[in-house]
Amino acid sequence: MHEAGRRARAAGRVVAAAEPGQKDAALYALADGLDAAGAKLRAANARDLAAARERGLDAALLDRLELTPERIDAMAAGVRQVAALPDPAGEISDLRYRPSGIQVGRMRVPLGVIGIIYESRPNVTADASALCLKAGNAAILRGGSEAYHSNQAIAACIREALAGAGLPQEAVQVLETTDRAAVGALAALSDFVDVIVPRGGRGLIEYVSEHARVPVLKHLDGVCHVYIDEHAHPDKALAVAVNAKTQRLGTCNTMETLLVSQAIAGRVLPPLAARLREAGVELRGCERTREWVPDAAVATEADWGAEYLAAILSVRVVAGLDEAIEHIHSYGSGHTDAIVTEDLGRARRFLREVDSSSVMVNASTRFADGFEYGLGAEIGISTSKLHARGPVGLEGLTSLKYVVFGDGHTR
Amino acid sequence: MHEAGRRARAAGRVVAAAEPGQKDAALYALADGLDAAGAKLRAANARDLAAARERGLDAALLDRLELTPERIDAMAAGVRQVAALPDPAGEISDLRYRPSGIQVGRMRVPLGVIGIIYESRPNVTADASALCLKAGNAAILRGGSEAYHSNQAIAACIREALAGAGLPQEAVQVLETTDRAAVGALAALSDFVDVIVPRGGRGLIEYVSEHARVPVLKHLDGVCHVYIDEHAHPDKALAVAVNAKTQRLGTCNTMETLLVSQAIAGRVLPPLAARLREAGVELRGCERTREWVPDAAVATEADWGAEYLAAILSVRVVAGLDEAIEHIHSYGSGHTDAIVTEDLGRARRFLREVDSSSVMVNASTRFADGFEYGLGAEIGISTSKLHARGPVGLEGLTSLKYVVFGDGHTR
Numbered sequence: 001m002h003e004a005g006r007r008a009r010a011a012g013r014v015v016a017a018a019e020p021g022q023k024d025a026a027l028y029a030l031a032d033g034l035d036a037a038g039a040k041l042r043a044a045n046a047r048d049l050a051a052a053r054e055r056g057l058d059a060a061l062l063d064r065l066e067l068t069p070e071r072i073d074a075m076a077a078g079v080r081q082v083a084a085l086p087d088p089a090g091e092i093s094d095l096r097y098r099p100s101g102i103q104v105g106r107m108r109v110p111l112g113v114i115g116i117i118y119e120s121r122p123n124v125t126a127d128a129s130a131l132c133l134k135a136g137n138a139a140i141l142r143g144g145s146e147a148y149h150s151n152q153a154i155a156a157c158i159r160e161a162l163a164g165a166g167l168p169q170e171a172v173q174v175l176e177t178t179d180r181a182a183v184g185a186l187a188a189l190s191d192f193v194d195v196i197v198p199r200g201g202r203g204l205i206e207y208v209s210e211h212a213r214v215p216v217l218k219h220l221d222g223v224c225h226v227y228i229d230e231h232a233h234p235d236k237a238l239a240v241a242v243n244a245k246t247q248r249l250g251t252c253n254t255m256e257t258l259l260v261s262q263a264i265a266g267r268v269l270p271p272l273a274a275r276l277r278e279a280g281v282e283l284r285g286c287e288r289t290r291e292w293v294p295d296a297a298v299a300t301e302a303d304w305g306a307e308y309l310a311a312i313l314s315v316r317v318v319a320g321l322d323e324a325i326e327h328i329h330s331y332g333s334g335h336t337d338a339i340v341t342e343d344l345g346r347a348r349r350f351l352r353e354v355d356s357s358s359v360m361v362n363a364s365t366r367f368a369d370g371f372e373y374g375l376g377a378e379i380g381i382s383t384s385k386l387h388a389r390g391p392v393g394l395e396g397l398t399s400l401k402y403v404v405f406g407d408g409h410t411r
Numbered sequence: 412m413h414e415a416g417r418r419a420r421a422a423g424r425v426v427a428a429a430e431p432g433q434k435d436a437a438l439y440a441l442a443d444g445l446d447a448a449g450a451k452l453r454a455a456n457a458r459d460l461a462a463a464r465e466r467g468l469d470a471a472l473l474d475r476l477e478l479t480p481e482r483i484d485a486m487a488a489g490v491r492q493v494a495a496l497p498d499p500a501g502e503i504s505d506l507r508y509r510p511s512g513i514q515v516g517r518m519r520v521p522l523g524v525i526g527i528i529y530e531s532r533p534n535v536t537a538d539a540s541a542l543c544l545k546a547g548n549a550a551i552l553r554g555g556s557e558a559y560h561s562n563q564a565i566a567a568c569i570r571e572a573l574a575g576a577g578l579p580q581e582a583v584q585v586l587e588t589t590d591r592a593a594v595g596a597l598a599a600l601s602d603f604v605d606v607i608v609p610r611g612g613r614g615l616i617e618y619v620s621e622h623a624r625v626p627v628l629k630h631l632d633g634v635c636h637v638y639i640d641e642h643a644h645p646d647k648a649l650a651v652a653v654n655a656k657t658q659r660l661g662t663c664n665t666m667e668t669l670l671v672s673q674a675i676a677g678r679v680l681p682p683l684a685a686r687l688r689e690a691g692v693e694l695r696g697c698e699r700t701r702e703w704v705p706d707a708a709v710a711t712e713a714d715w716g717a718e719y720l721a722a723i724l725s726v727r728v729v730a731g732l733d734e735a736i737e738h739i740h741s742y743g744s745g746h747t748d749a750i751v752t753e754d755l756g757r758a759r760r761f762l763r764e765v766d767s768s769s770v771m772v773n774a775s776t777r778f779a780d781g782f783e784y785g786l787g788a789e790i791g792i793s794t795s796k797l798h799a800r801g802p803v804g805l806e807g808l809t810s811l812k813y814v815v816f817g818d819g820h821t822r
Contacts, residue, residue, distance in 0.1 A: 013740070017764050090763060096785070102774050104784045107762065111796055194796050215626060215797045236819030243821030329424070340819075351518065351814055352501060353428050363513050363817030372822070373515045373813065374507070385522055385605050386626045387798040390813040402784065402801040403762055406774030408647030408751075410654035411783070 001185040004140055004173055005192025008113045011170040012138030016110045018167060020087040026165035027083035027130055031076040033157040034126060038072050044153035045122065052146050060250075064120045065147055075123045075154075078377065082130040085376045088394045089136040092403060103405040108398045110136030112194040115186045116379075117142050117208060119200040122150035128197075129158050129172045131379050135397035138171045140193065142186060144200075145178035152176070184211035195387075199380050217388060217396070219380040221307040222252030222335035224365045227324040227350070229341035230263035236362055237268050237340040238275060243364040244338065246279045250309045252381060253336050253358075253368040257304060257314045259324045262288065265317045269293055281311045288317035304331040321346050325353050332356060334383050336368040336390075357383055357390035412596040415551055415584055416603025419524045422581040423549030427521045429578060431498040437576035438494035438541055444568040445487040445537060452478055455564035456533065463557050471661075475531045478561055486534045486565075489788065493541040496787045499805045500547040503814060514816040519809045521547030523605040526597045527790075528553050528619060530611040533561035539608075540569050540583045542790050546808035549582045551604065553597060555611075556589035563587070595622035608803075610791055628799060628807070630791040632718040633663030633746035635776045638735040638761070640752035641674035647773055648679050648751040649686060654775040655749065657690045661720045663792060664747050664769075664779040668715060668725045670735045676703055676728045692722045699728035715742040732757050736764050743767060745794050747779040747801075768794055768801035 015023065034041070045067040052062055088108050095105030114132045116139060118124045125141060132139035143151040155174035162169050175182060183204075187196045190213040197217045198208040209216055226244050228237045244255035260269060269292040273283060283289075284303050285296035296315065303314040304327070318324045321339075328337050338360035339350040347361045358368040368390065370378025375393030382388045388396035426434065445452070456478040463473055478486075499519050506516030525543050527550060529535045536552060543550035554562040566585035573580050586593060594615075598607045601624040608628045609619040620627055637655050639648045655666035671680060680703040684694060694700075695714050696707035707726065714725040715738070729735045732750075739748050749771035750761040758772045769779040779802065781789025786804030793799045799807035 013764070013766075016766070017760075098783065098785055100778070100783060102778055102783070104778075107770075109763075109766070112766065215795070233819065239819050239821050240817075247822050338815075349428075352520075353424070355424075355427070355520070355523065356812065358813040358815060359518075360815040361817065363815050363820045364822055366822040367511065367513055367515075367815055367817075367820070368813070372509065372511060372513070374509055384626070385810050387810075389810055399796050399798075399800055401767065402769040402779070404749075404769060404771040404774050404778055406651075406772065406778075408644065408650050409774045409778070410650050411658050411775055411777040 001182065001189060004175065005113070005189040007170040008138040008140050008173060009192045011168040012110070012113050014168050015133060015138055015171045016089070016136045018136070022165055022167065023087070023133055023136070024083045026133060026161050026167050027079055029164045030126065030130065030158055030161035031079040031083070033161050034072060034076040034079065034154070037153065037157050038069060041067055041072055041150065041153050044149040047149045048147055057146065061120055061146070065122070067122055067150055071123060075126045078127055079130045082134050082377050085134060085394060087134070088398050100409060100411070101406065102409050105403050106400040107403045109401050111397055111399055113138045113140065113192055114397060115140050115193045115196040117183050117186065117196065117198045117200070117204065119144040119204065120147055122147045122154060124199065125151045125154040125174060126158070127377065128379055131377055131394060132397060133171065135394045137397055140173045140175065140186060142175045142182055143178070148178055180207070183208060187212040187214060187216070190214050197380055215387070217380065217382050217392060218384045220383045221333040222254065223257065223305060223307050223331060223333040224253055224255050224335055225257050225259055225328050225332055225337045226255050226365060227259040227337070227339045228261060228264060228268055229321060229339055229343065229346055230261040231343035231346060232264060232268070232340040233342055234268050238272055240338065240340050240362065240364050241272055242275050242279070244366055245276060245281060245313050247364070247366050249311055251366070253365050254309070255313065255365050256306060256308055257316065257331070259327055260315065260317050261320050261324070262317050265292055276313060281313050283313055283315055285315040286317060289315045307333070321349060325350065328354055328356070335381070336360065336365045338363060338365050357381065412593065412600060415586065416524070416600040418581040419549040419551050419584060420603045422579040423521070423524050425579050426544060426549055426582045427500070427547045429547070433576055433578065434498070434544055434547070435494045437544060437572050437578050438490055440575045441537065441541065441569055441572035442487040442490040442494070444572050445483060445490065445565070448564065448568050449480060449483050452483055452561065452564050455560040458560045459558055468557065472531055472557070476533070476558055478533055482534060486537045489538055490541045493545050493788050496545060496805060498545070499809050511820060511822070512817065513820050516814050517811040518814045520812050522808055522810055524549045524551065524603055525808060526551050526604045526607040526625070528594050528597065528607065528609045528611070528615065530555040530615065531558055533558045533565060535610065536562045536565040536585060537569070538788065539790055542788055542805060543808060544582065546805045548808055551584050551586065551597060553586045553593055554589070559589055591618070594619060598623040598625060598627070601625050608791055626798070628791065628793050628803060629795045631794045632744040633665070634668065634716060634718050634742060634744040635664055635666050635746055636668050636670055636739050636743060636748045637666050637776060638670040638748070638750045639672060639675060639679055640732060640750055640754065640757055641672040642754035642757060643675060643679070643751040644753055645679050649683055651749065651751050651773065651775050652683055653686050653690070655777055656687060656692055656724050658775070658777050660722055662777070664776050665720070666724065666776050667717060667719055668727065668742070670738055671726065671728050672731050672735070673699065673728050680704055687724060692724050694724055694726055696726040697728060700726045718744070732760060736761065739765055739767070746792070747771065747776045749774060749776050768792065
């Protein structure tokens with residue numbers, strides 16, 4: 001692992017100094033290579049799928065693992081999309097003269113070497129590599145054992161594309177080892193790895209955090225809330241709440257708890273419960289909720305902190321905005337929270353006081369996404385507070401250094 | 412410590428939601444309080460100084476510890492300066508409509524609770540508290556045992572100022588315990604502390620990094636370089652190099668190693684050596700350096716990585732820009748490095764390729780400083796790559812969250 005790190009550091013310096021055109025050439029070559037390697041990728045993927053079926057993995061995991069022709073097309077298209085983004089590296093901003101006569105500004109620069117640890121979905125191998133390269137970084141990727149052959153087949157395409165563009169093949173290393181000790185070793189390589197991005201379940205992320213000696217960009221639970229304020233427009237409240245819960249059940253930006261102001265509960269809860277029931281959502285409510293929705297199950301303390309990722313919603317009636325914010329700070333995960341209100345003062349307070357990576361007014365939590373935000377692509381959604389919060393795109397894979405220009409200036 | 416963290420988290424939410432005017436009122440009250448408490452502060456400081464003398468602490472440390480009337484004035488003036496800065500919290504930037512119809516922007520928000528661990532200089536108690544408060548954060552400070560009475564006297568002024576402005580006194584807690592275990596406990600409070608800022612020697616910073624379960628804004632060694640390129644103007648090269656080494660010897664942005672291109676060594680090294688010798692600087696050179704400066708000592712491998720913080724300079728003659736960059740990446744600490752050249756192409760490469768928190772052209776490394784850069788004040792100089800690099804002011808004590816505005820928008 002030490003050797004992989006050393007090679008990545010050296011390759012990272014070459015990528016950081018490369019012209020944008022050279023990096024883009026590698027990315028377009030990768031997209032073409034993925035298109036051309038369709039049959040090979042599917043054969044490798046078939047081996048992974050067979051092994052996964054033999055091990056009795058569940059249908060959801062098998063689905064995430066599968067590389068269909070459409071998914072290979074989408075993977076290549078994603079890489080082309082990243083190639084077409086403006087190059088973030090080298091941009092100088094805020095360059096100003098200071099009283100001393102020097103000019104001081106900030107230059108956006110690559111982070112260096114990014115470690116990425118992920119599970120099942122093989123498309124991450126291409127997506128994450130493309131983002132890291134575009135930002136001028138080297139990457140060390142460690143995918144899950146269930147996608148071993150698929151990941152290695154994609155890695156072969158990446159190596160070929162790098163070599164074709166005259167960039168070092170070590171700029172993207174897809175580790176062959178899939179045992180967990182490698183994860184800990186990678187996260188501890190403080191001389192050679194600048195940040196670790198774990199993508200996967202809570203178990204993986206906690207394991208990485210525990211072993212990390214380098215900064216971790218965490219993507220933890222999404223316990224997302226929608227708060228329907230007493231000054232909400234009922235139609236908008238229904239639309240936002242139903243969409244936030246049902247548009248997709250298993251994503252981190254799906255609403256898990258609905259908070260409703262007491263003053264409007266009688267007006268919105270009965271029709272909302274009917275709409276959600278129709279969509280097959282099980283409701284678990286507090287006592288006051290059950291006055292309006294008698295067939296809701298009784299919510300327990302455990303429900304308020306739960307990320308169901310399923311057709312279940314906990315519902316709580318609160319006295320008003322203060323109690324809603326208090327609830328979100330006590331039980332939320334700092335991912336995405338929304339208020340529905342027509343009242344500017346309350347919207348203003350919710351935006352300022354709710355301490356989450358995305359805070360919304362009159363919009364579905366499902367919008368918390370790199371593509372929806374216009375980042376072009378995302379490497380994850382950070383619930384960390386430092387460096388990058390919310391959807392992380394190219395900018396999150398860079399940092400700012402100071403640049404100073406003088407003409408022999410001294411202090 | 413757990414209880415201190417819990418209280419800080421609660422107080423932090425109040426400070427984050429406070430109006431700028433309320434925070435500023437607390438800061439101006441603190442400045443006035445420091446002015447008024449001059450005699451008390453000096454009496455407390457006298458106890459610390461007496462104890463330090465008894466323990467035989469060295470003169471440099473005694474000097475850093477002392478609170479003279481001028482230093483108390485400067486401390487109050489510093490707090491007023493921070494109060495006068497624009498409030499960073501709540502600023503919304505990049506607010507744009509997206510194709511879906513939502514508006515997406517970013518709001519600058521406080522980090523929450525900042526842990527600050529520092530040694531000797533008691534003025535840090537006031538400076539750091541002021542910066543944290545201004546940015547909307549709560550702070551937990553743990554000063555060194557040698558400054559115990561001084562820090563507690565300043566803490567009393569801070570509590571009074573907070574109470575006078577109607578802010579919770581727990582927004583700034585100066586810990587009474589000074590044993591090292593408290594440092595580890597503070598750095599491990601992941602539920603209540605958002606970032607730890609250690610200010611002090613390498614030992615302290617390594618101890619904190621080892622025990623931290625929260626992100627650390629590191630301020631590590633400054634092994635700073637000046638590279639004199641063959642296209643340097645000799646007068647500017649001399650001015651910059653002499654200033655970078657001699658303007659102050661003990662600061663982290665002082666030059667520790669001089670690199671000189673072989674082609675210009677004969678022209679600049681002899682006069683530069685004379686100037687530095689005059690200033691009392693001991694030179695340790697590579698073999699090629701000693702051809703031009705025969706009385707320089709022989710530099711050993713250990714010299715290239717040394718942060719002398721003293722009147723010693725290591726000097727190396729390199730083949731050119733590539734070897735200079737290579738040397739900086741091998742031995743530098745990523746703090747501040749400068750090139751002296753009139754050649755735009757070489758300046759451009761140095762700026763892009765040298766991976767340090769400040770990279771300079773034709774300016775003394777001594778400019779790497781929050782005040783010189785116009786940050787108004789600084790809480791330290793970060794050699795970390797993530798979140799904040801280089802001098803860290805108010806912006807480094809905040810992060811950006813996404814804000815989304817819709818009108819009942821769904822996905």
